[in-house]
Amino acid sequence: MPEATLPDESLTAKTAAPPEGRRLHGNLGVASIVFMVVAAAAPLGVIGGVVPLGLANGNGAGFPATFIVATVILLLFSVGFTAMTPHVEEAGAFFSYVRKALGFPAGIGIAFVAIVSYVALEAGVYGLLGPAGGAIVELFGGPAIPWWAFAAAAFAVTTYLGYRNIELSSRVLAVLLTAEIAIVAILDLVIVAQGGDHGLSSGIVNPQAIFSGSLGIGLLFAIISYVGFEATAIFRDEARTPERTIPRATYVSLLLIGIFYAITSWALVSGWGDEQAIAHATDNGGTFLGDTAARYIGTVGADVITVLYFTSLFACILAFHNVASRYIFALAQKDVLPASLSAPHTKHGSPHQASLWISAVVAVSVVAAVLFDLDPAAQFYTWFAGTTTVGIVVLLIATSVAVLVFFGKDRRGYSQWRVRIAPALGLAGLLGSLGLILANLSDLVGGSSVLAWVILGVLVGAFAAGVAVGSKVGTR
Template sequence: MSEITAAPDALKDEPSGPARKLHGNLGVASIVFMVVAAAAPLGVIGGVVPLGLASGNGAGFPATFVFSTVILLLFAAGFTALTPFVEEAGAFFSYVRTSLGFPAGIGIAFVALVSYVAIEAGVYGLLGPAGGVIVELFGGPALPWWVFAAVAFAVTTFVGYRNIELSSKVLAVLLTAEIAIVVVLDAVIVFQGGDHGLSNGIVNPSAIFSGSLGIGLLFALISYVGFEATAIFRDEARTPEKTIPRATYVALILIGVFYAVTSWALVSGWGDEEAVARATDSGSTFLADTAQRYIGVVGTDIITVLYFTSLFACILSFHNVASRYVFALSQRDVLPESLSRPHARHASPHLASLWISGVVAVSVIAAVVFNLDPAAQFYTWFAGATTVGFVVLLIATSAAVLVYFARDRRGYSQWRVRIAPALGLVGLTIGLILIVANLGDLVGGSTVLGWAIVGILVVAFVAGVIVGKRVGDKTVAQP
């Protein structure tokens, strides 16, 4: 059970004292569950994979998950090396601040906050219609998407208000269920040998470099949003110097293997050409159609339900991350001091959590009032902002690692803190160029909207830098 360490009397009026720190006992497994749940594995398999097959490099698309995992593992080498020298929770904000200074750190924190709130709000646009499908599946009436979004919002707000270990348990159950059903589908496809033999597209250079490898890599990178959140739970983790690096590597490898193997199995289930054709013509039902073909109606119904719970798990995970960014910023009085007071009983960032819920509620209500299509507009626009922000955050953190270890490797190898981070930075930069170049397509074909999203993130960064300079660095006292 988490508990709060009371501050000495002399520090009670000090805004950066121990009373404004979170405490917990999260292990590697608990953090991995929350991080992998944020990636919404079933949501990626059902949504992103068909897009990658249709618009990217076809049957070679599964290989882009391998490439993406390698790039992010290179990033993680430096990211985890810097962990022992970052003595506060805050993920990207804390890492960039440690190396590049407080104003830059606050600028990155603002970009991160916009990105995480955007994806949390946007996913409600997928969850609402998914809930409607379930009700109709069991003979119920057609209901507006916002009804299901409202119910999920209430549950998220309640769970986010309470102890983080409650969230980890909820996510563990949901994540285990969704991975289990997909593993069953993968196993059946592989055991039966696919449609007419297992696909070799994942290792065939002609397939990998066919179509648009750039678009394929773009969709693959989108699928990893949230893995870096391992560091945001630093104050609530056991021995964070060991737990955070282990959780980061485990989460990355688990996500990467799951995506690569499952996308390869789905391609094998139809054959290379037929898989691409079906993903192009009926991408929204690609996963369900494959499930019905190999594991029957019952399996399809299970996947339909778990797709909904996968989206809920994603929302809850990002809610927890965004709440802790707000908490970390308020610790340094960048945001109102009251937001950094943990709940007396749950030791949770309850006020920060409610603040995030308020912003998300306004976003969802606005989508309903302006009659936005929940998936094609609301989700897509917000996901576009998150995609750009996510890669920018990774690039900034990679740069921070290289700068921090430029003069002193602190006992690490040349590979760990210089070569690997540099290679990761190159890969991420290429990824950002591809994303920005194709951002119009990601947000419904509007170039103006695409650049507007970039503009919002630029404004967030500049505003953060200005605020950071005005507030100044206030070291958070350690208990």
């Protein structure tokens, strides 16, 4: 019999739960986490921005069905993800799952990819928020104001809320999210009640419509729309009974997002008629939602949506700021980053130092965009969003592999479906989605193949740097 060996003490210390003095605390329930996760997905931003793109460039009137397909893929992913949750005792989200199954260096590599992805989106969305703020001022007869002025104001509020207790952010997000969902729900109800323009669209269930145009591009835009749902696990230490709260919040968030997107996109198509909806989305994508609202709920309704579009983008920024801050906090707990970043605020219990660090990186990004005179939406947002899209799907794929490896030899009492079949099906769907995204990445970032390769290089470099750092820290 081979001689028994003891685990490496330094590596065990890095992978064990952090000491009490370096952990966050809170009392978040399912509803609070769902509000933050759904806000990160920016549902009004998706309805006003992504849906017209999907109708125009994807599979037309069949595009609403792609949200159903995307929801199924991500639900399959979540089956294994939530099964592993009770076995991951730390609030590091994806990197904790990967670390648990694939080792400390791989986990830190994935953590670096996650930070790049989330910070890129937080910074990039300021490029949408600035012009949206200017549109509100001009709507009410005010002067044209530079986009960066609104970005600076939103940045200050985000930094303040990120410094404070997470429950304050949760309450702010709850109000904003409720308002934006309510106005779109009203629009949906009015369209359906009136029977649409030429009757209610059958494209969502019509195979001929679903497979028309480019189904691949349609699925690509659908997958992009869910970025943020996966953040439930990052709030583990601040959740009430996380073993139950995190899985429930994950499923509720996914179902809420998926149902909302599918029904609303179907209603918008119905509001114009299949052919006219595609034509209008192609010619007037930027005003598609507002034009539909003006048509069915009047000018006042369209104006309300214009305002709530701005607040939806702010909610997205705040949600991703909280997620990115907690990634930094979790890495500091593992001594990958300075220990000071993992000291909670003595009064608010927040990751205040990590939050300020994220704010500093975002500030540099926005200032650079202004100094280099980048178009806030067509360049700044698009480039950063392209980075996030690839990064998040890579994170989902890595976590799916981690789940399959973790339960590979021992199902730990779960069924084959829960820990092997469903995760494998989800992984297959995610790999297909990544293939579609990579094949069309240059189109997502303004048609530049060079920029597409730069984005891939940044993500690969982040992973390699994380692995190198994780290997060094794990041997201390």
